[in-house]
Amino acid sequence: MVLIIVTALAASSVDTLQNGIACIFSSDLLGFGLSDRACTWITRVLLLAINIPAVIMSSKRFDVIGLFLVADLVCATAVLPVFLGLILEDVHFLIPAPTELGAFLGVISGICTVLVNGVINGHDEAVNAITGEVIATGPFSYFWLTNGAECALCGTKTMVSFIVTPLIAGFFTLLFSRIDILVRGERAREPLIKHELFYKPKDTAARYNLAENKGEEEIVEGSIEEVDAEEAGLPEKDAEAGETLKEEAPANEEVVA
Numbered sequence: 001m002v003l004i005i006v007t008a009l010a011a012s013s014v015d016t017l018q019n020g021i022a023c024i025f026s027s028d029l030l031g032f033g034l035s036d037r038a039c040t041w042i043t044r045v046l047l048l049a050i051n052i053p054a055v056i057m058s059s060k061r062f063d064v065i066g067l068f069l070v071a072d073l074v075c076a077t078a079v080l081p082v083f084l085g086l087i088l089e090d091v092h093f094l095i096p097a098p099t100e101l102g103a104f105l106g107v108i109s110g111i112c113t114v115l116v117n118g119v120i121n122g123h124d125e126a127v128n129a130i131t132g133e134v135i136a137t138g139p140f141s142y143f144w145l146t147n148g149a150e151c152a153l154c155g156t157k158t159m160v161s162f163i164v165t166p167l168i169a170g171f172f173t174l175l176f177s178r179i180d181i182l183v184r185g186e187r188a189r190e191p192l193i194k195h196e197l198f199y200k201p202k203d204t205a206a207r208y209n210l211a212e213n214k215g216e217e218e219i220v221e222g223s224i225e226e227v228d229a230e231e232a233g234l235p236e237k238d239a240e241a242g243e244t245l246k247e248e249a250p251a252n253e254e255v256v257a
Contacts, residue, residue, distance in 0.1 A: 018047055061131055069145045069158070076162055077110030080170030098177040099188045106173025113168040117161050118142025 022043050029039040081103040090096045098106070118124075118139055126135040126144035135144055145158050180188040 018051075021050065022047060060128075060133075062128065062135075066144060066146070070143055073114060073143055073145060073161065073165065076165045077114065077169050078107045080166045081106035081110070081173040084170060084173055094178070095174060096178050096181055097189075098173050099180045100192045101180045101188065102173050102175075102177025104192075105176040106169050109172035109176075110165050110169030113165045114142055114161065115139045117157075117164065121157050 025043045025046055026039045029042055030036075034042070081098065084098045084106075085103060087095070087097045096102075118141065121142070123142045123146075124139075125137045126141040126146045127133070128135050135141070135146075142161075145161065177188075
């Protein structure tokens with residue numbers, strides 16, 4: 001039963017990850033002007049190439065919970081820098097709308113926080129709890145969170161790491177964003193890499209703004225009505241006057257009767 005549950009847990013993440021990778025690759029390849037068929041086949045080949053090392057890694061009998069903790073700790077370094085990007089305007093001098101450079105440096109700060117935790121805890125190597133083999137050595141080995149001999153979740157060291165890492169990353173995201181704005185001014189709000197794959201001009205991005213699209217549709221509908229009036233040989237004012245006369249005609253007939 002445990003094997004079935006663990007397998008379902010892993011499979012539910014793998015299919016979501018592969019679908020996301022396929023969507024990202026396809027979107028980027030379309031930016032190069034490739035056809036849909038070419039993008040589909042290139043994406044399939046790339047996914048196959050990614051799965052080969054994943055199968056090799058799975059044969060080494062890593063702890064499933066440990067693998068999930070590695071992924072979670074990596075995400076913890078970026079979760080607040082990413083979600084703080086939802087702030088579009090400065091809330092306060094100390095809470096600015098994050099810049100791309102500030103968010104990037106915030107993620108780096110989160111990674112450094114994990115490394116500092118490893119040094120403080122005296123952690124210099126990670127050992128596979130199942131096989132007893134050394135997985136990694138050095139400061140980055142703390143990402144494996146092998147803090148307890150019984151399980152990967154045991155001990156307060158792991159809990160502290162998951163609490164401190166996102167908070168430090170979020171704090172330095174705001175700090176570096178404010179410094180970036182003070183140094184570069186309004187240029188700090190612009191994308192760092194202005195490439196068509198990563199940067200969408202305003203005319204392209206406006207297509208995804210439903211409010212603006214609605215306004216454009218109203219303008220288009222008004223233009224169509226003007227064109228219909230011109231094709232009928234009537235200026236716009238004459239067309240409106242004709243509609244007014246049509247409405248007044250039945251009233252005049254009733255008066256004559």
